[in-house]
Amino acid sequence: MAEKAHIQTLFAYHWHTTEQMIAGAGKLSAEEYGPLHAILFHLLRVDYAWRHALATGQQPEALAEAQFATLETLSAGFAAEREAWGALLDGLSDEDIAGEMIVTRYNGVQAPLDRWRILHQVLMHGMQHHAELAQMLTGHGQSPGNIDFIFYR
Numbered sequence: 001m002a003e004k005a006h007i008q009t010l011f012a013y014h015w016h017t018t019e020q021m022i023a024g025a026g027k028l029s030a031e032e033y034g035p036l037h038a039i040l041f042h043l044l045r046v047d048y049a050w051r052h053a054l055a056t057g058q059q060p061e062a063l064a065e066a067q068f069a070t071l072e073t074l075s076a077g078f079a080a081e082r083e084a085w086g087a088l089l090d091g092l093s094d095e096d097i098a099g100e101m102i103v104t105r106y107n108g109v110q111a112p113l114d115r116w117r118i119l120h121q122v123l124m125h126g127m128q129h130h131a132e133l134a135q136m137l138t139g140h141g142q143s144p145g146n147i148d149f150i151f152y153r
Helices: 003-025 030-056 071-090 094-098 115-139
Strands: 100-104 110-114
Touching: 003 030, 003 071, 003 094, 003 115, 030 071, 030 115, 094 115, 100 115, 110 115
Parallel strands: none
Antiparallel strands: 100 110
């Protein structure tokens, strides 16, 4: 499988798993949901920041948590990110993915980074938080089900 198709499949899995977490979170009481909100917002903020960095070479200012104060606004934010990531990935070639880029950090320091490493960072970061969310949901009787990649189609 070409690198681009591989990455697109992994990101489709990332969004699918995120949607499973959002669906489970929607079944919780407000008290149960509170700790999950912080993790979901963090995940959205990081997905946004790395997408912006890949597209522009600049790390953006962090998203404002107040803009995503509810599960509904978070869900809409993830839907927008999924679409924006899809467009970004569509525009990358295998050579782009394998190549290096310069990213200007928040503090103005420039860092050379491999695009494939950035893409995998987003995916691995997402998996860490998906696992945390799944455990929390399961503890509240709302298991998201099997989130193993091997079963994703």
